[in-house]
Amino acid sequence: MRRGILLYGPPAAGKDTITTALTELDARYVPFLRLKVGTGKTEGYRMGTPEQLAALEARGDVIYRNDRYGNIYVVDRPGLDQAMEGSRAPVVHLGQMAGMEQVTAFFPAHWARVLLWCSRETTARRSPQRGDTDTAARLAAWDATQADLAAHPRVQWELRVDTDATAPREAAQRIDDIVRTTSPRS
Structure with missing residues (x-):
């Protein structure tokens, strides 16, 4: 069976670092x-054109789309x-619950759902450190992520990680442990 990891969290929660x-x-x-x-x-994206997007949409190959920044x-x-x-096993970064729902519903695989969290203050500090020039927009996205999470209190997470208190290697090891114990052996 195919498997992957869905990392959900606000901007600067550590998705890139933990990946x-x-x-x-x-x-x-x-x-x-x-x-x-x-x-x-x-960096970290496959850059595309509006025409490529339109072709994917016409074939029904868009699993989740979001417009931000x-x-x-x-x-x-x-x-x-x-x-x-x-x-x-791909590691997919998402910041919206709708994305989590659509990926798990429309792409059959064993998905390990991991919530990465950090404080708003940490996002404010990390954002410029990683080169963002739009920290205000990242903080607005942090607020939206918190509201989105609060609106979905019944989501089942395989793991929750506070990246303010957990080192990236420790978080990765915990995620790997979850994937290995919950995925069918290949």
Whole structure:
């Protein structure tokens, strides 16, 4: 059975850092590069065009789309299929519960759902440290993520990690333990 990890949390909660720690722990973990249509940061994305997005939408291959920071971010079926080749387990970053729901509903796999959290103050501090030029927008997204989480109190998380108090390698090891104990053996 195919498997993957869904990392949910506000901006600067450590999704990139913990994904790096996971890939160092086990080569089967791979970052899922969402399709991005827009401008700004290109690292960590597959950059696309409005025409590519329209073609994916016409084929029904858009699993989840969100518009934020003036860009469009897409989790797509062909991208996930490719990321899962060869028993790899993609690590998908999401900041909206709708994305969590759509990925688990429309892309069959064993998904380990992990909530990464940090304080708003930590986001305010980490955002400029990582090179963001739009920290105010990141804080607005933090607020939206907190409200989104509060609106979905019954979500079942395999793991919750407070990244203010947990080192990235420790978080990665805990996630790996969850994946190994809840996924069917290959």
